[in-house]
Amino acid sequence: MTPRDPGATGRPGLLVEELSVDYPGRDSPVHAVDAVSLSVEPGGALVLLGESGSGKTTLARTVLGLPGRNARVTGRIRLGATDLRALTEREFSRVRGSRIGYVPQDPTGSLDPLRRIGPQITEVLRRHRVVTTRRAARDAVPGLLTTAGIPEPERIARSFPHELSGGLRQRAAIALAVACEPELLIADEPTTALDALVRSQILDLFGGLRSRHGIAVLLVTHDLAVARRVGGQVAVMRAGRIVESGPADQVLSRPAHHFTAELVAARAGARR
Known part of the structure; x- marks a missing residue:
């Protein structure tokens, strides 16, 4: 992969403004995402932190252009200078996988x-x-697998997914996601099924992609330990809204919102 200067664009890698996503409900619309604004700088990381049903995955998939059937989407989503909301599905299919990677x-x-x-x-x-x-494509594969932290890349390239451990499969998925040197990498709970050591290695890999290649990372998780490890910025979601955001160490060590404080306290209690 070619290193990208994180400050080269002079604008956020991702900019979301007043984004709302509604779905039809039996009696009234379901507000899955409610007037959310956020940004991720090139080479930066934003962790969307929240419980199941908070809207974080819906937000991430809407950025991907995949909000689901019958979704009513309003607001703005920009990737660099591109207005993603203005793209046709055919145009978005060229962005998805090339400029936006998904894990x-x-x-x-x-x-x-x-x-x-x-x-x-x-x-x-x-x-x-x-x-x-x-x-040329075949020749590029070992380097991409190496970038994803995979040992013996030639052997792994010849393997089927079921022949690999969970950690190697996830690394292979990351290699696939970053193959086209995207500007933005969206990772949805990418370490949930992994043991502690592999989880740590995967998160370190994301850090390397950010620092060496200038990729912006939007990571969805319910795990405070993952949010702490990723660092960067944290946005805490509840019922479709961002209730608190800021630097990870500040938000998770000195939460200003009662809901964030409850998450932190629950995590501390679980460790006892």
């Missing part, structure tokens, strides 16, 4: 179980025209 909670959501890892990555490279020949 799901379960890597089987992005890895085809019937295909080897290497060909899946070469297909992404060729689909988004990062390289022009099959050979």
Whole structure:
């Protein structure tokens, strides 16, 4: 991957303004995301922290252009100079995977179980025209797997997803997500099913992608320990709204909102 100067654009990698996402309800609309504004600088990280049903995944998927059927979306979403809300689905499909990478909670959501890892990555490279020949795409695979912290990249490239451990599958999903050198990486609960050591390694990997390649990271989690480890900025979501945001160490050590304080206290109680 080519290093990107985090300050080269002079504007946020991601800018969301007054974003609302509503779904039809039996009696009234369901406000999944309610007038949310946030930004992530190139090379920066923003952790969306909240309980299940708080709207954090809906927000992330709306940034991806995948809010779901019957969603009513208002507000602005910009990636660099591009107004994502103004794109057609065909135009957005070119942005998704090239300028925005996505790492799901379960890597089987992005890895085809019937295909080897290497060909899946070469297909992404060729689909988004990062390289022009099959050979160039194949030659790029080991480096991408190495960037994702995978040992023996040639062997892993020849492997099927089911032949890999959970940690290696998640790293392969990350390699797939960053293959086209995206400006923004969205990770939705990417460490939930991993043990503590692998979880730490994956989060360190995100930090390396930020510092070495200038990728902006938007990470969704319910885990305060993950939010602390990622650092950067934290936005605490509850019932579709951001109730508190700021530097991770400040928000999680000296919460100003009672809901954040309750999350911190619950985490502290669970450790006793």
